[in-house]
Amino acid sequence: MIRCLLVDDEQAAIEILKIYLEKTPFLSLAGSTTSPIEALHILTSQNIDLVFLDIHMPDITGLELIKAMPLNTLVILTTAYPDYALDGYDLNIVDYLLKPISLQRFMKAATKALKMHTAENHPKGESLFVEEDHVFVKTEQKGRLIKIYFKDIKYVEGMKNYIAFHWSGGKTLTLHSLSELEKILPSAKFMRIHKSYIVALDEIDLVDAGEVVLRGSGTRIPFGVTYKEAFLNRIKSKLL
Missing domain, CATH: 3.40.50.2300 (Response regulator)
Incomplete structure (x- = not known):
């Protein structure tokens, strides 16, 4: 109650x-x-x-x-x-x-x-609460939930039992799997390009050999062999 x-x-x-x-x-x-x-x-x-x-x-x-x-x-x-x-x-x-x-x-x-x-x-309960345009993320600090808008997410990194949201507000860790996150993020805005990375497609500034370069920060993220074909096909579909 x-x-x-x-x-x-x-x-x-x-x-x-x-x-x-x-x-x-x-x-x-x-x-x-x-x-x-x-x-x-x-x-x-x-x-x-x-x-x-x-x-x-x-x-x-x-x-x-x-x-x-x-x-x-x-x-x-x-x-x-x-x-x-x-x-x-x-x-x-x-x-x-x-x-x-x-x-x-x-x-x-x-x-x-x-x-x-x-x-x-309940520590084993949900750590993410997804809404139409944002997600509430349960942090390691008891009782603290951070709201992160999809538009502010640059990429998400898988780290063993944790995932790290890299967004305009910094870096936020939560206990969750990247595979489960992939299912709930809007596929029109995000794509998994590596076993350890999901990127916001709008943040990609450049595709350079086996990496994507994010705008602003210049962060370089590799795309894995398993995800390469699907990623490149999606990029090609948007080419003029």
Whole structure:
């Protein structure tokens, strides 16, 4: 059961979330408050798994509260202001709900939180959560999930039991296999060219003998014998 805290400066909004929460069997209500100050006290004194958090509140905004709460707390943002969506996603939020919130949309966000909560508390669980244009990556630091957009990935490197995402935000390691990742990344954007490498096709600047050269960094990645023919055929199909 996931213990939830509801935080919104409007009591009416909290009451709607309570109704939805009661209809969700894997969620339990640990508390609710209209005060972000009180919310911070609850978060630091009780075991809270998931917070449904309004962004636009007096004294402390929801985004400021996130930075002060325990690291492993999952957060679903709720707000009537769509302009805040991008800021929220930059903080690796589980999901973003725009008011008025429907039960269907609430359930979708709650299910996503359930997957992440399960993975955090079961080491052998999933380490990747794939969405339409991004992936949440579970890191070695307990409770930390990093959102990586597909457009920011340059290549992925297989490293024994781990894979390393090389992306615009740096290098991120997670416990996963390259073969499993290959199945879930969009094939229109990524291709495996070596037993140890998957590359973002848009990042390839040059094909030089047995290697590809990535734009910007100049990183050179070899393509393996097993993958060479399929890779070259794909490249040729795009030639003028």
